[in-house]
Amino acid sequence: MGSPDRIRNVAKRVARWKRNGNQVVVVVSAMSGETNRLIALAKDVSPQPDERELDVMISTGEQVTIALLAMALKDIGVSAKSYTGSQVKVLTDSTFTKARILDIDGQNIQRDLDDDTVVIVAGFQGVDASGNITTLGRGGSDTSGVALAAALKADECQIYTDVDGVYTTDPRIVPEARKLDRITFEEMLEMASLGSKVLQIRSVEFAGKYKVKLRVLSSFEEEGQETMGTLITLEEDTTMEQPIISGIAFNRDEAKLTVLGVPDHPGIAYQILGPVADANIDIDMIIQNVGHDGTTDFSFTVNRNDFVRTKALLEDQIKPHVGARAVSGDNKICKVSAVGVGMRSHPGVASKMFRILAEEGINIQMISTSEIKISVVVDEKYLELAVRVLHRAFELDQAT
């Protein structure tokens, strides 16, 4: 939700969905910049604003947009009614600024829908059992939308973003990247967590859990030019032949650290990673090789911003404590991953991936795998090359 112009455009698009015979619930976020403006105002009054009161304040951002969109819809002859989170009500726990949704009462909304009215709900907010206003934290509006879709048993939850769908990889790196018509929740989770920031992971998890069909669409497409975006579904829904690999994801915000010559005995992982977690440093990949001579090497990756702090922690506290031989690190690395549910039934994906990288002379520094994903850490200078050759080798540039 950007400007008044943008709001009128959204109204037109909602009106078309309505006129095509759909019952429509719209979940909106605040106008761009509004939440940050409110937080800045709060910090101007109080350096560390009380979180209950911060939620009272920042929830007004969405309260303004629901009213504006309802006005715009009525102006073009569509019956519409706005709801705050508390009016719905979206019941949450009392963890202010990052509350979790506990329950949604869909009764009032359903009555309005049956009455041929478009319902507009403030995303990102709810109300706790005592009537306090809460907000859901990052990605909260997407989560509100998915939760409402689940509560109302909606046919589909459409999430309007600034991209027109989920791509096989970043088109800025591989111009041949294709938009996927559909992708499974699991693949989407892997793609999202690997740096393809289309949707907040939390809303995808939520949609997967409650079996809500999600569709990623662009909010910028012109009237008559709209595409159907990407549908995120349960794997069971897909009747087509699965491609082996759905996409190549990557993340350049990584740094790796290795503790060398660690005594290979039980509890060593906790002795190393416990203090790192206690320092509020998020850990991504973790790799421990089989040991020899009673010692092993222990590697992990962190966000690049935490590199210096983590290295100091390892050298000053952890190395002497666990009796390691040395600590090494590298913050010029990146992670490249191939993601696809198809690899479950197609062995040989990993070896193909390693062969392709080897043919280009790209050295693999770390490897980590899951059921539907293979990730490698390589020198960051190879990022674009690795993504391009993998995208081509797995035929992601070919229509399915």
Place this chain on the structure above:
Amino acid sequence: MGSPDRIRNVAKRVARWKRNGNQVVVVVSAMSGETNRLIALAKDVSPQPDERELDVMISTGEQVTIALLAMALKDIGVSAKSYTGSQVKVLTDSTFTKARILDIDGQNIQRDLDDDTVVIVAGFQGVDASGNITTLGRGGSDTSGVALAAALKADECQIYTDVDGVYTTDPRIVPEARKLDRITFEEMLEMASLGSKVLQIRSVEFAGKYKVKLRVLSSFEEEGQETMGTLITLEEDTTMEQPIISGIAFNRDEAKLTVLGVPDHPGIAYQILGPVADANIDIDMIIQNVGHDGTTDFSFTVNRNDFVRTKALLEDQIKPHVGARAVSGDNKICKVSAVGVGMRSHPGVASKMFRILAEEGINIQMISTSEIKISVVVDEKYLELAVRVLHRAFELDQAT
């Protein structure tokens, strides 16, 4: 509520009231300019915004300030909690943008007060029986404060304004004007309706009806320099000797119109004023003299902005319809009034007023009286002179 600085100052002042052993409920308005900003934004999206949705939007102005004030109080060690109108709840009818308060549930607030917490309530807003957000219209925050004071049986309702109390007249015209320590509700109503715009009439009426002691105070006074403002009480509360006249009020926004030679028969007032009211023109004074020769002259005053429109209406429609001889008008007039409950028991106030004006050569064009007020219409060039000589003649510059 102006800036963050201002909010911190209010917090300090509230903290002192609290530390002096009071249970404190604070009703706040939006930050200056915020309500207008929101209305402009609404009109940018929709030329005639839907009123239900407009209330959803503009109620966010107060929602932001309650949170900011609660934060600021907590920062200086005072337990505080904010409430929106709907959280209180302030039950209103469903007349969006100008709702009337029906009931206030003081239970939650009382529990917090007993728990040693300062309660901060969003003024100007409420919630109807269906859970829709409503706003109270002009002067709504003052009305919210009075209504809450009544519901909670508060000792006193203090209204912080940009003046430090109610004066015997406007100090910009009469430098000797004195601040009144107390004034009755009836006098305050006459003063307010006559143009001394300290409080919204509606909140004074409300306070009178529910016997809430109101105190007008300045929100700009520095710490340690605060005065006690003006207490507005029921007449029965005052034990002191009443002054005969409490103040000289005036209004320069008036214009007068006269329909001359109107047939003097029943229903003529309605025939003249009915069409004026239908055109949404507010009428102030109305004067009809006894007739002679079967005709009479009929005069009334309107806001100066409505003068041209009203004159045209009288000439084009009303004059031919009622068979009047002529229509005359003057928009260079003003109204000056002496107000005081004491005149009930002191005859001769009117004749003294007329004598004083006559001594200055000020011609009186119209006279209107009530139980506690005498108003005269004079040429606007005499406004300052009339106010000064009356102020002195009724000894309003002398301490009681």
